[in-house]
Amino acid sequence: MSTTNRSITLNSDVKMPALGLGVFLSPAEQTAGIVSTAIQHGYRLVDTAAAYLNERAVGEGIRNSGVPRSELFITTKLWPGQYGYDDAMRGFEGSLSRLGLNYIDLYLLHWPVPTDFAATIQSYRAIEKLRADGRIRAIGVCNFMPQHLQKLQEETGLVPALNQIELNPFYTQPETLAENARLGIVTQAWAPIGGTYLRNRNAVTNGSDSPLTHPLVIELARKYGKTPAQIVIRWHLDHGFSAIPKSVRSERIIENFDVFDFTLTPEEIARIDALNTGVRAGADPETFTAATYPINVDAQ
Numbered sequence: 001m002s003t004t005n006r007s008i009t010l011n012s013d014v015k016m017p018a019l020g021l022g023v024f025l026s027p028a029e030q031t032a033g034i035v036s037t038a039i040q041h042g043y044r045l046v047d048t049a050a051a052y053l054n055e056r057a058v059g060e061g062i063r064n065s066g067v068p069r070s071e072l073f074i075t076t077k078l079w080p081g082q083y084g085y086d087d088a089m090r091g092f093e094g095s096l097s098r099l100g101l102n103y104i105d106l107y108l109l110h111w112p113v114p115t116d117f118a119a120t121i122q123s124y125r126a127i128e129k130l131r132a133d134g135r136i137r138a139i140g141v142c143n144f145m146p147q148h149l150q151k152l153q154e155e156t157g158l159v160p161a162l163n164q165i166e167l168n169p170f171y172t173q174p175e176t177l178a179e180n181a182r183l184g185i186v187t188q189a190w191a192p193i194g195g196t197y198l199r200n201r202n203a204v205t206n207g208s209d210s211p212l213t214h215p216l217v218i219e220l221a222r223k224y225g226k227t228p229a230q231i232v233i234r235w236h237l238d239h240g241f242s243a244i245p246k247s248v249r250s251e252r253i254i255e256n257f258d259v260f261d262f263t264l265t266p267e268e269i270a271r272i273d274a275l276n277t278g279v280r281a282g283a284d285p286e287t288f289t290a291a292t293y294p295i296n297v298d299a300q
Helices: 028-040 055-065 085-099 114-132 146-156 174-183 195-199 215-224 228-239 250-256 266-273
Strands: 007-009 015-017 045-047 073-078 104-109 136-142 162-166 186-190
Touching (some): 028 045, 028 250, 045 055, 055 085, 085 104, 104 114, 104 162, 162 174, 174 186, 215 228, 215 266
Parallel strands (some): 045 073, 104 136, 162 186
16 A cells, blocks of 8 residues: 655645545544544644544544654634624634644635624634744635635735635536645545535435446546545545545554555546536535534534
């Protein structure tokens, strides 16, 4: 197995591993073990969030891994229920304490919250201050669409380092990808292998309920001697995206990292691109608020 993880340089000159481990919906009681396993098998990027209610377990997994903190890249996110300048400052301190770390590599606003974008702006100003103070190495956003990115830049004069969005072969968000590229923002995919489609079977998906079961992806998996998940992860990397696939199974975590010994051809990438349905399976950023998913981020 090749473990040469490509790095991506953010607009703040911070280098980030292209492939990492996501822990959304990973039960806290399992998270420490899977984080430690991932790090021991080559992962250096771990992505969590206050709203995932497993930051303490992520911190435990980091400490149990035996890998120095300086070699790791840790991302967490501010929940909309903590938006506003002062609340964002407190939210950051809470995450830092739960993780047991002295600094965060990448700190993200979890949603744009268009119905109260003033609070979104104030939160971004707060985390920019934390970055300037050296407590965060890079800052970014999640689920921002082009109009949100444009408004953020107009209001703050700042460009996020990264935009983490729902992105997989069934939902490619070409307009957001184009805006990210225009502004020099790195695109990072959540649910990169399409797990949201398995949870939302009303989504229209070219006859399959997951990219992993699509005949094209299965065909390419056979060609390269890889799993369908490895094909989809490679598609992300070949596009220059970052991806944070999630699993609670050690064998899958290890398997998902074994994608650095092959590349897809431009024609194959284009064929996978053509699977896009334009149908979102996750929440809509235009209507999302803290009340969408009532979460007590301190309950962890």
